[in-house]
Amino acid sequence: MMRIRTLFSYVLLALGSIGGCGGPAESPAGMTATARKGTVFYVGGGWGCPTCDFRNSPLVGAYPVPAVAYGSAADPNMPSFTDAVSPSGAVFPVDIDERGLVVVAPGGDIEGHALVGWTVRIKVPGQGVEEVLIYNYAEVPDWTDNGDPVPTFGLSLPHQADGGVNLCPGMDVDETSVVFLDGETYDLSMPGAGAVKSTPDVATLACRGHALAKMKLLGYDPGSPYTQTSAEERAATLRMVTADYCGDGHPHTVLGTAVDWTDYAGHVQYDPSRMGQKVEAEWTEAGASCFNRPRVPGTQPSCSLPLCPDEFGGHDGSSVWTSILP
DSSP: HHHHHHHHHHHHHHTTTTOOOOOOOOOTTOOOOETTTTTEEEOOOOOOOOOOOOOOSSSOOSSSSSSSEEEETTTTSSSSEEEEEOOOEEEEEEEEEEEEEEEOOSSSOBBBBGTTTOOEEETTTTEEEEEEEEEEEEEEEEEESSOEEEOOOOOTTTTTSSEEEESTTOOOSSSOOEEEEEEEETTSOOOOOEEEEEEEEEEEETTTSHHHHHHHTTSSTTSSSSSSHHHHHHHHHHHHHHOOSSSSSSSOOTTOOOOEEEEESSSSSSOHHHHHEEEEEEEEEEEEEEEEEOOSSTOSSSSSSOOOOBBOOOOSSHHHHHHHHE
């Protein structure tokens, strides 16, 4: 139990280096909030949808650990997956790819629902090896026009006194809450595309409801099935989701704020009959390239930005996304 709590403490401390905590905010309808160490984590409401208001987030959300190395070339100075243990006690190595976490067994890869009940071991430098239970698995539709399935995992710390704790703070133990982003780490305090760093043999674990998970739901993760999106496009996506107008890692939104968006590549459309056509901003890897009005009334960017066209009339190719308000 002591080792698991040590990892949990490490997880929460690591949060401080991942940009984008905008402070407590009101919970949207139908959702509840749990406070932990002064930060509000929203639970409930599922994984959201293309037409609901669960879409943007002030939290970048590299939880429960900023990044975990894997494979034979794992960096010994960072947390790393050592192996996975089956319910019967068999031990095999793990891999990360577009399927999320995969167990590499002699008879073929074990993935998806077949992993429920397995235990994954994570070595934390200076703190020993911790165990994380794969408690649940579900495929949820992404937010593109295709609605393709995204693998999500329920990971728990199984040895707590109350019978188990979701690895994502504040979420029910039986909920899926984690998606995997392979080969990259993220820090929005870095300028431009520098916010996205190529990091081979490292997986970022992102919790449901936060910007990194939403980037994956929008089809802009590094393993996107639609196109080989670039670091610039992914940085633009994260700036937009967090309302990081100035590209400095400072968010200007709260969960539950109504906003819609559409991308120049045409994977994510929007319904003008539902949202109207009032442009909030256009987005590149540097933040907003132009700005009209904030999604949260009373908030304003600290940088000076030119005005956008007032109403959305299509993409001109100079921005990755356009965000649109009611």
